[in-house]
Amino acid sequence: MAVLNLFRRPKKELPILAEVLDSLSDTVLVFTPQLEISYVNACWKTLTGYPQKEAIDSCFSDYIHPEDQHNWIAFTQEVNRERLSQCLWFRLIRKDSEVRWCEIRLQPLHADQHSPLTATLCDITPQVRSDEIRKATHRSLSGLVNRLSGMLYRGRNDTRWTMEYVSEGCLGLTGYSRDQLLNQTQLSIGALIHPNDASRVWETVQCALQQQQSFELYYQLLHADGQYRQVYEKGQGIYSSTGAVLGIEGVILNITPTE
């Protein structure tokens, strides 16, 4: 009954629009043609630390980080040109000098007019921070893998040992770059294994895969300089939950004695 009443309330009982806007947890802005602020809702104070009154007639670019000013200018020009809603990420400088990452959505109030412009501003600092942490973890991990003085790999279980992934250590080990090993069809790890070792390598791996055990191999691998290198490989199968072999992964290290 209460729900019905709510919907059936006559229009005059609806809350005032300004109250609705002030209750939002995103900032709502209206800009003049010169991109000065002509309206902000209450959330502005929470986001920037500046009172609403101070914001009125101030230039919005005053709150933007100097390094993002260029993007802001290009962005507003594009909105003016396209007259469509566009979105930009930028850094906003708070009253206490702290930086907040924000996403602004800017559009003309009326599709057929350049101004006034309306915008919503959303604090995306937590997302940006967690994204940075994720990137840093990935960067650190890929750095670790690629600096390793050996080759980490994941590949298919075929006689060519077609590779899906090899770490950058492949250059030191084989003399071929990652791109060459992954994308050149005539080049494969299988083709680099010494003919005397190739069948033993294949059989050892197949045997280990059947028993779902790891394998350990010593063989000779042809380097791009034409010399064979003694290598040690330790790897294992990648299996689906039903036990089917999806591929193999492991590490190959150069164990050629140095003179």
Next chain:
Amino acid sequence: MAVSMPLWLLNFPRLLREQRQHQVTRKVSAYAPALSQLVIDLACSDNISQSLKQSLDQLQRYVGLHLEADIYLIGMPIPDRNKLLHPTEITPPMGLAAQLRYQLTEHSIHDADELRYKLPGSALSIHALKLTLEDADNTGWVVLCFKDHLPDSTPINRLLAPVAEALGNGLKGWCRQQSRINAAISSEKAAHAAELHDSMAQILGYMRIKASRLAQQCKNTSEPELAKISEDLSHQAQCAYRQTRELIACSRLSIEQGHLVDAISQAIGEFEQRCAMVFELDNRVGSQLFTEDDSQAIFIIREALNNIVRHAHASHARVQLLRQNDGSVRIRIEDNGKGICADQARQDSFGMKIMQERAERIHANLFILPRIQGGTRIDLIIPAAK
């Protein structure tokens, strides 16, 4: 000056050609400044600010006579690129410097080589020609300021274009000369570092280990006098080793004066690759950051970042470049790690002492403080350029 001769020879035939072209116009040949001399003066300059000023004085006589205009230069490869250079006897009108800075250098005009406009709120008009310098990121302008009306572009350029070309060539020559000098210094430093590394550091490293072992063994004997001497020996060996390492590290670090901001972001990029920490660069000063010696400043910043990666156990580091109200720049390097504890401060006191010494060398102030929210905060305050 060894480099000036080939440069001069390189420019010589073209300069003659230029001179010949000028002789066609009688008016120009009568008063034209010796443009070849201008190129040589700038290219071989020991003090580019001074040479530009002298050139401006000469050019003003020429421009004043023929065009009744004042000549200025902006965006020159001097420490403060935004400075408006003017002839000695001319004081630029109020606000002209800021207006030109806004219009020509900060507004970064990429497509126009010539710019003509009337200064808002005054009777002055501007005719500016872009100077092609070595460095594509920075543009220089030669600016003519007319008091009442702005004449047509063609007659102005007939006089100004050869001047602009000569200025551009002179400055290009000077920039090349500077980068050759810098390269020579860097390679000398690198050779020095290699020698130090090969000989000294290895012996010192060996001595450090042996001295430390000796001290440990003497401690276990019943001779306190011996223990004291050996401990002192070990400490001194440690200091000598660290000092040599510092010297090596410093000579390997090559930075071109005026590129501190680039060097900071490069350093951050480098440290990012070596750990799982999040680095943030909050640069609010643009590329305009000047110190007396950028290599000292970058060394302090790198040492601070180094300490964060090695000791702080932090997940987040931030480098903030902020201009303060008095014109000085604050470089703040902070982390959210475990902060400096008394034990570690003692271990690192050598590194911190060196940071302090380097800050003093560039008349900067260095403060190493705990961060209120946890971690460490290092503030390097670089005074405003005089």
